[in-house]
Amino acid sequence: MSGLYQFIYETAVIILPSWTSHLVAGLSIMIILVNAVLMGAAVFVWMERRLIGRFHNRIGPNRWGPFGMFQPFADMLKLVFKEDIIPANADKPVFILVPIAMLMPVILMMAVVPFAQNTALANLNVGVLYVLAVTSVTTLAIFMAGWSSNNRFAMFGAARGVAVLISYEVPVVISLLGVVLVTGSMSLADVVSAQTVPFLLVQPLAFFVFLAGTSAELNRTPFDVAEAESELVAGYHTEFSGVKFALIQAAEFGGVAASAAVIVTLFLSGWAGPASAYLGWLWFLLKVGVIAFVFIWIRATYPRLRVDQIMALAWKFLLPLSLINLLAIVLEVFFLRDASGVLTTADLWIMAGINIVLAVSAIALFGSLISEKVSPNIWQPGAGLPEPTPAVAFPAREVR
Amino acid sequence: MLVQDIVFWILAVAVIGAALGVVLVKDLFHSVLLLVVVFIGVAGFFVMMSAEFLGVVQVLIYAGAVSILVIFAIMLTRDVQRGNLPNRIQMPALVLSALLLATLVWTATQTEWDRIEEGQRDRVDLVQTSSVSLVTDETLQASGFLTGEEQAAARQAGLADLLIGDFVLPFEAVSVLLLAAVIGALALVRTR
Numbered sequence: 001m002s003g004l005y006q007f008i009y010e011t012a013v014i015i016l017p018s019w020t021s022h023l024v025a026g027l028s029i030m031i032i033l034v035n036a037v038l039m040g041a042a043v044f045v046w047m048e049r050r051l052i053g054r055f056h057n058r059i060g061p062n063r064w065g066p067f068g069m070f071q072p073f074a075d076m077l078k079l080v081f082k083e084d085i086i087p088a089n090a091d092k093p094v095f096i097l098v099p100i101a102m103l104m105p106v107i108l109m110m111a112v113v114p115f116a117q118n119t120a121l122a123n124l125n126v127g128v129l130y131v132l133a134v135t136s137v138t139t140l141a142i143f144m145a146g147w148s149s150n151n152r153f154a155m156f157g158a159a160r161g162v163a164v165l166i167s168y169e170v171p172v173v174i175s176l177l178g179v180v181l182v183t184g185s186m187s188l189a190d191v192v193s194a195q196t197v198p199f200l201l202v203q204p205l206a207f208f209v210f211l212a213g214t215s216a217e218l219n220r221t222p223f224d225v226a227e228a229e230s231e232l233v234a235g236y237h238t239e240f241s242g243v244k245f246a247l248i249q250a251a252e253f254g255g256v257a258a259s260a261a262v263i264v265t266l267f268l269s270g271w272a273g274p275a276s277a278y279l280g281w282l283w284f285l286l287k288v289g290v291i292a293f294v295f296i297w298i299r300a301t302y303p304r305l306r307v308d309q310i311m312a313l314a315w316k317f318l319l320p321l322s323l324i325n326l327l328a329i330v331l332e333v334f335f336l337r338d339a340s341g342v343l344t345t346a347d348l349w350i351m352a353g354i355n356i357v358l359a360v361s362a363i364a365l366f367g368s369l370i371s372e373k374v375s376p377n378i379w380q381p382g383a384g385l386p387e388p389t390p391a392v393a394f395p396a397r398e399v400r
Numbered sequence: 401m402l403v404q405d406i407v408f409w410i411l412a413v414a415v416i417g418a419a420l421g422v423v424l425v426k427d428l429f430h431s432v433l434l435l436v437v438v439f440i441g442v443a444g445f446f447v448m449m450s451a452e453f454l455g456v457v458q459v460l461i462y463a464g465a466v467s468i469l470v471i472f473a474i475m476l477t478r479d480v481q482r483g484n485l486p487n488r489i490q491m492p493a494l495v496l497s498a499l500l501l502a503t504l505v506w507t508a509t510q511t512e513w514d515r516i517e518e519g520q521r522d523r524v525d526l527v528q529t530s531s532v533s534l535v536t537d538e539t540l541q542a543s544g545f546l547t548g549e550e551q552a553a554a555r556q557a558g559l560a561d562l563l564i565g566d567f568v569l570p571f572e573a574v575s576v577l578l579l580a581a582v583i584g585a586l587a588l589v590r591t592r
Contacts, residue, residue, distance in 0.1 A: 094433065125556070126456050133456045136464025140436060143471055147429060162468060186556075 005029055005121070029121050037107045040257030041250045042072035047289075048253070048296050055300035076246055084242035087150060094148035098240070099247035101141035106254045108134045113261045114189050116271045116280030127188035128176055131262055132169075135217065138255075139165045142226070142236050145248075149239040157235025160307060161226030165217055167311060171318035172213035175206040178329040179266055182343060182351075192270035197348040199267045204359040205325035207267045209318050214259045215298060216310070219252065222302040223310055260291040316370045324362050328355060408448060415441035428474045432467060439463045453556055 005025050012021035046061075046069055053060020061068040086095055112127045124130050139162055146158020180186055182202065183194040191199075200207050216223040227235030237248050264270060264287040271280030305313070332354065336347040343351075418437035425431045439462040446455035563571050 091427075091429070094429070097433075124452060126452050129453070129456045129460065133460035133464065136460055139464060139468055140471075143468065144433070147471075166465075166468065 033107050033110055033121060037103075037110050037254040037258065038250055040110075040261075041254035042076075044253045044257045044292055045072040045075070045249075047292060048299075051293065051296045052300055055297075079246035079249075080243055082242040082245075084244060085239075087239050089150045090239065091148040091150065094144050095239075096244075098141060098145045098148060099244045099251070101144055102138065102248050102251040103254070105134045105137045105141070106251050106258050109255075109258045110261065112188055113258070113265055114192055114270055115284055117277055118189075123187060123189050125185070125187045128180055128186045128191065128266070131188075132173060132176070136169065138217070145236040145240070149236070151239050153232045153234075154236050154238045157226045157228075157232045157238070160232075161219065161236055163307075164219075164223060164226060164310060164314075167314040168213040168216040168318070171209050171314060171322040172217070174319070174322040174326055175203075175209040175213070176266070178203050178206045178325050181326075181329050181333055182348075184342075188265050188270075192265060192272060195269035195272065196345040197352055198269040201352040202348050202355060203267075203325060203329060203351075204356055205321055205328075205362060207263075208359065208363065209322045209325065210263065210267070211294070212313075212318055214263065215295060216314070218255050218259060218295075220256070220295060221299040222305055224304060225307050225310060228304060256292065256295055257288070260288045260295065263291050264288050312370055317366050320366055321362055324358070325355075328358055404448065407444075411441050411444045411448070415445075428477065429471070432470050432474065435470070436463050436467045439467070453559060 008025040008028050009021050012024045016024065049071065050060040050062075050068065061071040064070040064074050086092060109131055111121045112124050112130055114123070142158050142161040142165070146155045146161075149155070179191060179199055182199070183191045185191070185194075195202075219226050224235075226232075227237065229235075232238070237245065240248055261284075264284060268287045268291070270287075271284040273279065273283030276283060329351075332351045333343065336350065337343055415438055418434045418441065421434040422431045422438065425434065440459060443455040443458040443463070446452070446458055
């Protein structure tokens, strides 16, 4: 039972009967959760639009509110007043359920993230596994969206999205095994308190795999084949409009905020920092901001990958890297732990030293292995015009 | 405890209703979605019985993975909206489900459900005898019991010991079987 639930319950039970107090406590926590996710999504939308603007060397939304901060609310209002269209041949009940099914996992994911010392809404002892389980339901929501729209572009988008989600789930889960091994517990609070050295340094390879895998699972730009607007209109949410579209967008951007929070908890030592007993929430929010910036930076930098490149990246690059990380962590934990199975801070620093070297060399090795073996035709100054490639007629098809 | 009873009945009605829907609904896609509701409801039962690990794994594997597999299978079926056309395996299916029901009922009635671990029973007694309706970790510690987290950690470790200890042979057999299935799938879809 979480500390916050208990606090609200004990305050309410002074004036209310016991069962009403349970209700009050439960509902308060629900309201906090939903608002945390929606506000996180709003702040992230604003951050993303402003920063993408700066990356594009333009200003970005700056009219409404200080630095354009109220832009997400204006967006939301506009979408609420739009007509809510349900296609005539859509699978109506499923179509209506889609936005809920998309937003629910994101909200549930925030429930176990510790914002500061003893401040997680629910300190589950299987927190890491819970995050994975809850996010895996998103796959179903994407499929529901594609199927119920009765639109072939939506279905293509959903099939691509599901393929990406299933493939990247494997390296992400394996990279998290390393975190659980070093911590010796699956509770997110224990993961934070075990990070006397941030796991970003102890397991850089796991961090790399988790960051790449998460941005693929969130359909962020280098991996956004599921909603590739140049090919598929808008992918699985082509047919959604009005409030439904707003909720799906909120789920997408809230998902980025929630994933950033999970990454901070798992790899950047969560709320730990100077005077963390009082300022833990501040360090946490700052670190979430940094990770969100990295997400936006990646999105602004890389062009969209092809479908086969995405699959190759998951199975030929991230999966071996995560396995190497797991092997290294298993060996290090086996040899460095003391008799009671505890790793000291010095042990973690030794692991960090080994693993950083390992990460750099493994990424370089596998990067060169999967790079496409095509030498680009670079024009040299003074070499004259490049030879035009002779036109090759398609070989006549063999007639059997 | 009142709250737990209410949650139990909500879950029970939802699971049974959804399970009936799985077999009665015509549209195959809808019945898969109802099947997911059943899976999540069963995960809720696991959590109510303080088996959080099983509950989370149930959601991860059944709601997240098995349902996707089923959906891919029905994507390859024709006439999804009209459901299955009548076929000749109704009688064998009836016999099989009757046998399954008999086995389940027999197991449920023959199992000694009263075998609760000592720590668990103490906790239940504490809840029933004391006036507090919210058992906090502090009250548990003050009464000398393991807190919820400690119990859960002990259960997880116990599960791991069973899997890698007593049941290591079935565990490894299953992994070999899965490996064979993966290699078989690769061999089937390989382009020559």
